[in-house]
Amino acid sequence: xxxxxxxxSAVAVVSATSVGAADLEVTHWWTSGGEAAAVxxxxxxxxxxxxxxxxxxxxxxxxxxxxxxxxxRILGGDPMAATQLNHGRQSEELIEAGLMxxxxxxxxxxxWKDLVNPPAxxxxxxxxxxxxxxxxNIHSAxxxxxxxxxxxxxxxxxxxxxxxxVAAAPALEKAGLVPLAMGQQGWQQNIAFNTLTIxxxxxxxxxxxxxxxxADVAAGESFKAVFDAAANARELARESNVQDWNLATNLVIxxxxxxxxxxxxxxxxxxxxxxxxxxxxxxxxxLGINEILDTGGDAFYFPVVDDPDTQxxxxxxxxxxxxxxxxxxxxxxxxxxxxxxxxxxxxxxSCMQKGLKILADGGVLPSNDMNLTADTTxxxxxxxxxxxxxxxxxxxxxxxxxxxIADAD
Amino acid sequence: MDSSKRPxxxxxxxxxKIASIPMILTAVVVFLGGTAWTVIYSFxxxxxxxxxxxxxxxQYERLWSSRRWMISIENLAxxxxxxxxxxxxxxxxxxxxxxxxxxxxxxxRTIFLYPFALSFxxxxxxxxxxxxxxxxxxxxxRGWGWESFSxxxxxxxxxxxxxxxxxxxxxxxxLVMVIMLAGLRGIDExxxxxxRVDGIGLFKTYTRVVVPMMRPVFVTALVIIASGIIKLxxxxxxxxxxxxxxxxxxxxxxxINYMFRAQNLGQGFAASTMMLVSVxxxxxxxxxxxxxxxxxx
Numbered sequence: 001x002x003x004x005x006x007x008x009s010a011v012a013v014v015s016a017t018s019v020g021a022a023d024l025e026v027t028h029w030w031t032s033g034g035e036a037a038a039v040x041x042x043x044x045x046x047x048x049x050x051x052x053x054x055x056x057x058x059x060x061x062x063x064x065x066x067x068x069x070x071x072x073r074i075l076g077g078d079p080m081a082a083t084q085l086n087h088g089r090q091s092e093e094l095i096e097a098g099l100m101x102x103x104x105x106x107x108x109x110x111x112w113k114d115l116v117n118p119p120a121x122x123x124x125x126x127x128x129x130x131x132x133x134x135x136x137n138i139h140s141a142x143x144x145x146x147x148x149x150x151x152x153x154x155x156x157x158x159x160x161x162x163x164x165x166v167a168a169a170p171a172l173e174k175a176g177l178v179p180l181a182m183g184q185q186g187w188q189q190n191i192a193f194n195t196l197t198i199x200x201x202x203x204x205x206x207x208x209x210x211x212x213x214x215a216d217v218a219a220g221e222s223f224k225a226v227f228d229a230a231a232n233a234r235e236l237a238r239e240s241n242v243q244d245w246n247l248a249t250n251l252v253i254x255x256x257x258x259x260x261x262x263x264x265x266x267x268x269x270x271x272x273x274x275x276x277x278x279x280x281x282x283x284x285x286x287l288g289i290n291e292i293l294d295t296g297g298d299a300f301y302f303p304v305v306d307d308p309d310t311q312x313x314x315x316x317x318x319x320x321x322x323x324x325x326x327x328x329x330x331x332x333x334x335x336x337x338x339x340x341x342x343x344x345x346x347x348x349x350s351c352m353q354k355g356l357k358i359l360a361d362g363g364v365l366p367s368n369d370m371n372l373t374a375d376t377t378x379x380x381x382x383x384x385x386x387x388x389x390x391x392x393x394x395x396x397x398x399x400x401x402x403x404x405i406a407d408a409d
Numbered sequence: 410m411d412s413s414k415r416p417x418x419x420x421x422x423x424x425x426k427i428a429s430i431p432m433i434l435t436a437v438v439v440f441l442g443g444t445a446w447t448v449i450y451s452f453x454x455x456x457x458x459x460x461x462x463x464x465x466x467x468q469y470e471r472l473w474s475s476r477r478w479m480i481s482i483e484n485l486a487x488x489x490x491x492x493x494x495x496x497x498x499x500x501x502x503x504x505x506x507x508x509x510x511x512x513x514x515x516x517x518r519t520i521f522l523y524p525f526a527l528s529f530x531x532x533x534x535x536x537x538x539x540x541x542x543x544x545x546x547x548x549x550x551r552g553w554g555w556e557s558f559s560x561x562x563x564x565x566x567x568x569x570x571x572x573x574x575x576x577x578x579x580x581x582x583x584l585v586m587v588i589m590l591a592g593l594r595g596i597d598e599x600x601x602x603x604x605r606v607d608g609i610g611l612f613k614t615y616t617r618v619v620v621p622m623m624r625p626v627f628v629t630a631l632v633i634i635a636s637g638i639i640k641l642x643x644x645x646x647x648x649x650x651x652x653x654x655x656x657x658x659x660x661x662x663x664x665i666n667y668m669f670r671a672q673n674l675g676q677g678f679a680a681s682t683m684m685l686v687s688v689x690x691x692x693x694x695x696x697x698x699x700x701x702x703x704x705x706x
Contacts, residue, residue, distance in 0.1 A: 068669030071457070090672070093457035184652055241564060243650070375456065378671035382477050382655055389654025390566055400476070407471075 022313040026300075027057035027073075028084035029066035030334075032246040034268020038334035045326045052313040057083075062245070064187060074099055079303030081310050082317055087124040087133050087299035088369030094301075095127045101302040106315055107131045112322065117341035118295055118364050125299060133299040134318045136327075137336035140293030140355065141263040141367075142195045144284040145270070149255030150177050161288030162199055165259060169236050172258045181248040181257035182237035182388065186381030188245050189388040192261040193230050194368060199287040200226045203365070210371050215406035219398065227394035227401075233261075234388050252281065261287070263296075267335025267351055276349070283351040285358060293358050296367030297336065376408040444685065451678035459674055468679035478680065481658045484570045488659070489638040491574050492581070496634050497627070499578065500585030505615060507586070508593045518590070522583040529580065533647025536576035537563065563649055566656035573648055573657060580644075581637060585630050592626030593619070628699065639688060660684050 024046075030039045036058075043054040057080055059066035067090065070083050074094060085091055094100055107113070107122075116122045116135060125133040144162065151158045151168065154175040159165040169179040182188065198206050201222040208217045217223065240257065242248050249269045251257035260266065270281055277283065286292050300321055302314040320326055327338040332347055337355050345356055358364075368377065383404065387397045454464040472478050503521055507514050524532065539545045542561040550558040562572030596619055604614045620627075642661040645651060651658045660680060668677030 064670055068665075071672075072669065075458070093672070097458055184654075185650075243652075373456070374670065374672040375667075375676070378666065378673075379475075385652070386476070386654040386656075389652060389656065 021051045021053070022081075022307070022309040023053045023055050024081040024310065024313050024317060025055040025057050026082045026084075026317075027059060027066070027070050027080045028298075029059050029061065029063055030084070031058050031060050032269065033272040034333065034335060035265065037272065038268065038330050038336075041329045041333055042321065042326065045329070046317060046320055049320060050313070050316050052316065062185070062187065064185075074303050079305055081305060081314055082300050082302050084298050085133070085301050086296060086367075086369045087121070087135060088296070088367065088371075089373050090369060091133070091301060092127070095132050099304055100132045101304050101311070101314060102130050102132060103134065103302070103315075103318055104131045106319055110319060110322065115340045115342055116322075117339070118359070118362075120295055120364065120366055120370070121297065121299075121339055124366075124370050133301045134321045135297060135299045135339045136321050137297050137331055137334060138293075138295050138339060138359070139263050139265055139297045139336050140285070141191045141296065142198055142286045142293055143264055143266070144195075144259055144261050144287050145249065145252050145266050146259040146282045146284070147252045147255045147257065148280055148282065150175075150252070150258045153177065153255065154258070158282050159259075159284075159288070161284065162196075163289075165287075166232065166236070169258070177255075178237070178239045178251060178257040179259070180233055180236040180240065181242070181251040181260040182240045183245045183248040184241065184243055184385075184389060185245070186385035188248070188262070189384040190377070190381045191263060192233065193226070193384055195261050195287060196229050196233065197223070197226050198292065198365070199289040200229050203290060203292060207365070209405055210368065211366065213405055213408045215402050218405045219402040223398060223401070224394070227398045230387070230397075231394040237388070264335055264337070264351070264355060268333065271333075271335060271349075277351045283354065285354055291358055292363040292365055293355060294365040294367040296369050297339070372408060376404065379404045447678050448682050448685075451675060451682045453675050455674040455678070457672040457674070464675070468675045469683075471676065472679050472683065477655050477658055478660070478663055480655055481660045481663050484657060485638070485641065485659050487570050488574055488577065488641060489635075491571075492577055492638055493631075493634055495574075495578055496581055496585050497630060499582045500630065501589050501620075503582065503586040504589035504593055507590055518587070521586055524580045525583045527580065529643035530647040532576050532580045533644045536572070536579070537648045540572050540575075564653055566653050569649060569653065569657040573645060576648060577637075577641070577644060581634065585634065588626060588630050588633070589623070592623040595626075596622060635691075639684065 026042075028039060030036060039056075039058075043056060046052065046054045059069055063086065067085070070080070070085065071094070073079060074083075079099070091100065103125075112122060112131070113119075121135040121138065122131065125131050125135060144165065146158055146165070148158055150172060154168070154171040154177060156168045156171045157164075159168055165179075172179045182192065194210075197209075205217050205220075205222045208214045209223070240248065240251065242251065245262055245266070246269055248257070248260050249262060249266045250273075252260045252266075253270060253273045253275060264283075267283070270277070275281055300318065302318060305311060305314070322339065324340065324343045327340055328343055328345065328347070331338045331345070331352075335352065337352065337359055338345060341360070345352065348356065372380070380401070383397065383400055386392060450459050450461075451468055452463055452465065453460060454462045454467070507517060511517070527535075540561070540563045542548065542564065547558060547560045550560070562568045562575075600618065600622075601614070604618060609618070640661060641659050642665070645657055645659050645662060649657045651662060661684070664677045664680045664684070666677075667673050667680060671677075
């Protein structure tokens with residue numbers, strides 16, 4: 001009898017504590033120094049402000065490695081409570097199959113429609129009128145990062161746009177430095193190519209090809225100039241034999257390379273290394289030519305789970321991620337731009353201020369994740385991986401690029 | 410014949426038959442069923458989720474016009490042929506040397522077999538470092554004073570597959586050696602005595618007498634090596650991840666990438682179906698010769 005009471009009371013205690021407090025497993029691929037510092041801001045806020053626990057499910061490797069793991073867990077019936085994904089067409093079919101939690105109610109209650117800026121971010125989370133994800137930051141890929149140290153060694157001025165950078169490259173080479181740092185992975189090379197496209201072919205042609213999939217423009221003169229520029233950039237990056245993007249950024253941070261074309265997440269690495277914008281490094285959005293940014297970024301999705309406690313905790317987390325304080329602390333650590341225009345970002349450094357200004361001026365483009373399916377992106381990345389690592393001619397590469405665009409849906 | 414005897418045959422060894430039902434079911438449902446499912450869906454336009462929306466041979470047309478797939482096939486052919494010949498040759502030679510009743514045979518056998526205990530991922534990473542131009546072989550030889558020495562296969566698209574082959578051989582030869590050694594130990598001592606009496610040379614004894622007698626052992630080794638070749642994936646991922654560019658891609662990696670990274674199941678299934686077809690094309694004539702021939706001979 002006594003034992004039974006003990007057992008019963010034990011069960012009562014256990015179930016009492018479990019009500020309300022849930023362990024949320026959150027998967028993401030933020031593992032580099034700056035990124036890890038940023039995600040810990042989320043974890044800290046979540047653990048402090050709610051009764052729930054943040055169980056960190058970091059997956060090493062970039063999105064290309066992590067995404068398949070995340071998606072196969074959701075499809076395989078072992079969903080995590082929340083996960084990072086790039087919003088856009090990657091999750092289209094998961095939503096269609098009813099595997100993601102509908103966040104429309106809390107989004108309407110929180111007035112997300114009015115405060116998310118630019119509105120395209122929320123559109124990318126929306127499927128058939130319902131909202132399925134929380135955008136947490138804006139990441140743009142169109143940045144050129146320059147090392148002051150490297151240009152001082154080469155004895156030339158720090159360039160103000162891509163053309164000056166190309167002109168300064170021989171001096172860098174003479175000083176024994178790598179002009180352009182480039183991680184030898186398809187997605188990074190694809191970013192560099194895409195950035196060159198916006199700078200050299202111009203926004204109209206870029207839009208025509210990426211958004212409208214117009215193969216005639218892809219085969220035309222303006223894109224020929226882009227491929228020639230890319231072939232030239234390939235020579236500048238010849239001696240750069242690192243793989244991961246943060247290792248390439250590190251070449252710039254340590255002054256072994258002149259510059260790197262990389263998204264604004266590189267900013268977090270400079271910050272983590274204790275460097276100061278405009279003093280140790282310079283950033284040029286849109287390669288200094290076309291100052292325009294795409295509005296890709298990260299978003300959190302909440303796979304459908306059965307447990308009601310977890311469901312409640314999911315919604316609390318969703319609200320927290322977009323709350324003003326968390327937006328500020330997270331984005332300052334990550335070097336990305338916040339998704340809401342109504343918060344004070346005066347603590348941001350000059351690179352982020354440049355980005356905020358472009359954003360406020362409306363110089364935004366939809367990101368590739370929103371325009372192209374994962375299938376098309378993979379084909380483009382394969383082509384870029386081959387192009388940057390071999391002697392494939394600009395003409396041949398353009399012909400194959402045109403084929404991929406013609407087949408894209 | 411006598412119809413009353415038939416049920417007896419069916420129920421003979423009943424417990425053994427019942428015991429093997431789970432395995433039969435696994436084989437039929439998981440292997441055959443899964444294979445059929447994959448082949449059927451390779452004719453659909455499935456993306457992230459399988460959908461029965463048939464598109465004919467579109468996936469196959471795209472597959473065979475994809476440069477990455479052609480490079481993958483080429484790499485697998487080079488790796489497969491070289492690995493098959495060299496593993497058998499090296500494995501047999503090592504086994505024959507160990508079989509000459511040398512000292513410390515156990516030690517050598519352990520050393521040669523040891524790499525097999527490592528996973529492909531560990532093997533790949535270890536060889537990535539060994540072949541690294543700055544820290545590996547090239548760096549060491551240059552450190553000795555031979556400044557112009559160059560050995561950098563992993564960063565040269567033309568020979569990168571041979572860099573992977575070296576790691577594959579290092580890992581797989583030990584097992585083949587042990588199998589060969591077991592085969593050699595199975596050769597009767599009297600045969601050796603007889604060849605010595607007849608005055609047949611050592612080399613000739615091996616090629617004309619011992620190797621033909623070891624035919625079943627060779628078949629076993631061949632099957633193990635061949636399955637390893639088709640599965641080639643983790644070694645590439647760990648060592649080069651398909652690079653530089655797409656110069657060291659292999660078919661299995663294409664399948665995985667297109668199924669999960671590109672979210673294009675149809676394309677991945679088409680590629681895996683082609684892998685199955687190529688295995689069948691190689692296996693069927695061989696199986697016919699190996700098993701069909703016996704009835705006549």
